[in-house]
Amino acid sequence: MVRLNYALGRLAIFALGSVVLTAAAQADCNQDIAAFGQKRNAAIQKLNAISKAHGGKLDPVEACPALRSLNAVEGEMGAYLVKNKDWCNIPDDFLNQFKAGTAKTGGMASQACALAAKVKQMQQNGGGLGAAAAPPPVKLPAGPL
Template identity: 40%
Template sequence: MTHFRSHLAAAFAATGIFMAAPALAQSSNCQDAQKFLSERQTLIQQLNSLSGGKNKQVDPRAACAIFTKLTANGDTGMKWIEANKDWCQIPEQFADGFKKDHARSVEMKGKACAIAAKMEQMEKQAKNAQQNGGGGLLGGGGLTGTYTMPKGAL
C-alpha cells in the first residue's frame, strides 16, 4: 500500500504542476481539466481513507468500487489530454505522469476487483453450505448420528 501512496503523491505533484501553469490559451475547453482533476483528487482521498493506518486491512469491495470510478475518470482524463495537449500547452511531464498513474489505477482495480469477486464467491459458497445442512468445522456437513463409547477396559 505504501507503493500506492507514493504513486498518489506523484499524481498530486503532477496535478499541482499542471494547475500552477499559466493559462496561455484562453479556451474554456482548457478549464475542463479542473473537473476531472478535482474528481480524481476526491477519489484518491477516498482510497487513502480506506487504508486508515499501516496495518489496517482494506475492504476489497470498497476499493474495487472506488478504483472503478478512478479508472473511468482516468479514461476521461487521457482522452482530454490527447485532444487538448497542444492547444492547452500541457507539459509532457504531466501527460506522461498521468498516463503512468492511470495504468497503475487500472492494475490496482484489476487486483482489488478480483479479490472482491473471490470474497463474494466464498461467502456465497459458505451461505449455501449453511443453508443445505452444512456447518461443520471444516466446511462439510459436520458429524451426524450418535457415537457410543466402548464398554470395558480401554
C-alpha cells in the same frame, strides 16, 4: 507613413488577439483540468476513507467500485489531455507519466475486483469450504451434571 501605422496597428491588434486567445484557451484548459482534478480527488478521498475504516488496509469488496471510479475519471482526464495537448500546451513527459499512473490505477482496480469476486464467492459457499466440509456441531452433554 499613415499606411505603415495602419499596418502596424493591424499587426498589434492581431498579436493582441492571439495573446487573448491563448489566455482564453489557457483559462478553459485550467477550468477543465481542475474539474477533472476535483473528481479524481473525491475518488481518492473515498479510497482513503475505506483504508482508514479498515486499519490502513483496503477492503477489496469496498475498494473495487471506488478504484473503478478513479480509473474511469483518470481515463477521461487522459483522453482530454491527449486531445487538447497542443491547445493546452501539455508537455509529453507529463502525458507519459499520467498514462503510466492511470495504468497502475487500472491494474490495482483489476486486482481488487478479482479479489473481491473471490471473497464474495467464498462467502456464498460458506467460507470457501462448502457445507460438506464444515465440522459437525459439538454435542453438549445431556443429563445432570
